[in-house]
Amino acid sequence: MARVVVDVMPKPEILDPQGQAVANALPRLGFDGIASVRQGKHFELEVADDVDDAALAKIAESFLANPVIEDWVVRRIDA
Amino acid sequence: MRVGVITFPGTLDDVDAARAVKYADGEAVPLWHADHDLKGVDAVIVPGGFSYGDYLRAGAIARFAPVMREVVDAAAKGMPVLGICNGFQVLCEAHLLPGALTRNDKLHFVCRDQWLRVENTETAWTSRYERGAEILVPLKSGEGGYQADADTLAELEGEGRVVFRYVGGNPNGSRNDIAGITSANGRVVGLMPHPEHAIDALTGPTDDGLGLFLSLLDAVVSA
Numbered sequence: 345m346a347r348v349v350v351d352v353m354p355k356p357e358i359l360d361p362q363g364q365a366v367a368n369a370l371p372r373l374g375f376d377g378i379a380s381v382r383q384g385k386h387f388e389l390e391v392a393d394d395v396d397d398a399a400l401a402k403i404a405e406s407f408l409a410n411p412v413i414e415d416w417v418v419r420r421i422d423a
Numbered sequence: 424m425r426v427g428v429i430t431f432p433g434t435l436d437d438v439d440a441a442r443a444v445k446y447a448d449g450e451a452v453p454l455w456h457a458d459h460d461l462k463g464v465d466a467v468i469v470p471g472g473f474s475y476g477d478y479l480r481a482g483a484i485a486r487f488a489p490v491m492r493e494v495v496d497a498a499a500k501g502m503p504v505l506g507i508c509n510g511f512q513v514l515c516e517a518h519l520l521p522g523a524l525t526r527n528d529k530l531h532f533v534c535r536d537q538w539l540r541v542e543n544t545e546t547a548w549t550s551r552y553e554r555g556a557e558i559l560v561p562l563k564s565g566e567g568g569y570q571a572d573a574d575t576l577a578e579l580e581g582e583g584r585v586v587f588r589y590v591g592g593n594p595n596g597s598r599n600d601i602a603g604i605t606s607a608n609g610r611v612v613g614l615m616p617h618p619e620h621a622i623d624a625l626t627g628p629t630d631d632g633l634g635l636f637l638s639l640l641d642a643v644v645s646a
Contacts, residue, residue: 354525358525358570359525359528359568359596361527361528361529361530361596362526362530364530365530407479407483407487408479410480410483410516410523412515412521412522412523412570412571412572413523413525413570
């Protein structure tokens, strides 16, 4: 088995109200100097060894991310 | 007129959608998410709610339900399909309509009666309206911000495929105040507000939403 990480982020031009809400809360908690926050999703997959990169790319592009509004990165993690 | 109304796990508004079909003298046919056939219906409504709990993204999992494969095939042959709220999100995820719905810009779930302008009366679902008519129907959604890239927006606007536009303030940050759009052939329509909750002034703010379901009657009879 291999470990695969897929990170999905809203595209830069897409408004991220969740990230903004987090950013706005930080000064209220006493943390200053954080200019902005973008919130995305992080997936960890346990993958059989015969699943190739093309299949992983398809999973990310067609299901885990919506290419209309999100960017994604697929990484294999060495155990 | 037999109209399929899909129920996914987490769908909430299937009963009101079926009721709206009956108000338009149609027969509502229940369709289950795991069904592999559409039971000979003339049209399909994908109603509102939170299919599969909206896990991952709104509509993203429902898109892969067995019944949606049948809907995509039938839409390709011209069957009228209406997606309301979560149903709109499902139709976008299934690529029956372009674009995507994102979190409301102010982050709050919006629940209110909303004025809409009918911009396109050439679709299977809007022929009973007059162009430019303003209608009042409920809106209740947390992920109703319509997003598409500049090319897609230009195409939608250029081809008159914006069907409904928000009037009196944009409730959720939708691009170009877009509340609903249609496919290139005018058969598939999706919108965030809920016409099925506004078919009788006794139970809704108006009966302005009934026009969608009466329009379908014309589209099916003339087909």
